[in-house]
Amino acid sequence: MQDFLLDDTDRAFRSEVRAFLQRELAPRAADIEDRQNWDAVKAVVRSLGEAGYLRLMFADVYKGTLAKPGLTHATILSEEAAAINYAFETTIATALSCAYPLHRHASERVREAYLGPILDGAAVGAICVTEPDAGSDASGLQTRVEFDARTDEWVVNGLKRYISNASVADVYIVYGATPAGDDAKQGLTAVAVPKDARGISFPRNYTFMGRRGCIVGEVKFDDCRVPAGNLLGARGDAFRIMRGMFNFERAILGGSGLGVARSAFAIAREHAQTRRAFGQALGCKQLIWDKIAQMSWRIDAAELITYRATKMYDAGIDGRALMKEAAMAKLVATETANFCANETVQILGGDGITKEYGRAEQLYRDARALTIVGGTSEMAKYLIASRDLPDLKINL
Incomplete structure (x- = not known):
């Protein structure tokens, strides 16, 4: 590195x-x-x-x-x-x-x-975007966030799924569609909903192949009411809020991918140097050192792309101007994590698919989520191409 x-x-x-x-x-x-x-x-x-x-x-x-x-x-x-x-x-x-x-x-x-x-570390939060029929396509959200002028409250109705920290978070940032009003067009609105709000429930948690210990589940809202002041930004303006949040999240996921890739690579390097096969170290075999070399350059490339995005953000670049670079960080680092985890298991052979011989199988299971959460690899490619083909309306 x-x-x-x-x-x-x-x-x-x-x-x-x-x-x-x-x-x-x-x-x-x-x-x-x-x-x-x-x-x-x-x-x-x-x-x-x-x-x-x-x-x-x-x-x-x-x-x-x-x-x-x-x-x-x-x-x-x-x-x-x-x-x-x-x-x-x-x-x-x-x-x-x-x-x-x-x-x-x-x-x-x-x-x-x-x-x-x-x-302060005394509470955790959650983000509620994904729904049964809407994930990367945020314009298809069915959850409703509507204002009740009689009670001066926002009323939330809908079901969110694949929500990290569901049921254990203390506050939920909920994105939903808001109908047009007298002074606003239809759009997405975001509100903060505390865990103890009336009308919020947690129908179930999911069991995943990896990321064990991370609680992920569903959050349901049935006429859930929060004060008018719990609005984030302006009514109908949540796409802009979401875009900034996703830039942040995708850069962070670049770091996540790098961490998983690094751990897998360390295991592969150690095994290639210490395991002997056919009278010599496993790493002397061309097929093995090819895998090591590919992991090495991919990690370095992912690191450069990820920290380019974070340095740009810290220099004051955000919003649409950072969208491509943040998407690249997420795409390259998370794909690298999957590549490294897969190759590490292959290098270890039988030891790679058993819990008794270390973390390789855990990293393999954990890495698979990285190219899906926070926007799929396919969505990241769309965001990148949309900047490189500005005169075309790309068909999702």
């Missing part, structure tokens, strides 16, 4: 956060993976909050030693956490994706009620 785009401050921060996670997360990683222990997850979240690491994205409330904290450092945190346990990293990445629109678009009252506890 060359970390060409990182400076000495960034590297020192990586060393600091790596040591922290080795103390706090590594001893609990097996408990999270094998027993899906939410108490273990919460304990590490709380430690991260107390240490100030959940404030990296928010310079105005940051209290640490970095002179200019930002997305680069949040992505380093994501990378180092995912290298140890991707399920845990999903929990904090989701909480930060919830904190992002709260920080930028919520009223002061809502920020105090929900943002502060997330940043």
Whole structure:
């Protein structure tokens, strides 16, 4: 790993956060993976909050030693956490994706009620976008977010699924369609819904092939009411909020992919150098060193693309101007994680598909989610091509 785009401050921060996670997360990683222990997850979240690491994205409330904290450092945190346990990293990445629109678009009252506890590690948040008939196509959302002028409340009705932190989050950022009003056109609206709001329920949690310990499920809203002040941004303006959130999320997922890829690569390198077959080290075989070389260059390429996007964001570039680069970071890093996890299992052979011989099989299962969550690889390619073919209306 060359970390060409990182400076000495960034590297020192990586060393600091790596040591922290080795103390706090590594001893609990097996408990999270094998027993899906939410108490273990919460304990590490709380430690991260107390240490100030959940404030990296928010310079105005940051209290640490970095002179200019930002997305680069949040992505380093994501990378180092995912290298140890991707399920845990999903929990904090989701909480930060919830904190992002709260920080930028919520009223002061809502920020105090929900943002502060997330940043302190005392609470976690969730983002409610995906539905049974809408995922990447946010324009197809069926959930309704409508204003009741009689009671001065927003009323939410709908079902969201594949929601990370469902049932355990303390606040949910809900995106839904709002009909046209006297002073507004039809569009998407976002509101903050606390866990104890009347009308919110959690029909079921899902069982996934990987990311064990990360709680993912459904969130249902039946005439769920929240105060008018829980609106984020302006009525019907949530596409803009969502776009900024997705840029943030996709860069963070670049870090997630890098962490998983790095862990898999370390296992493959060790095995290639120590395992003997046909009288010599396995890594002497052309088919093996070809796999090692391909993993190596893909990781370096993913790192450069990911931290290019974070450095651009930290330089003040966001919105449509960052959409392509954030999508590239997510695409390349998560595809790299899948490639490295697959090749590592193949290099290890039988040892790669058993839990008794290390984490290779876990990384293989965990990596598969990366090219789906936060926008599929196919959606990332669309976003990239839409910038490179600006005069065409690309047919999804």
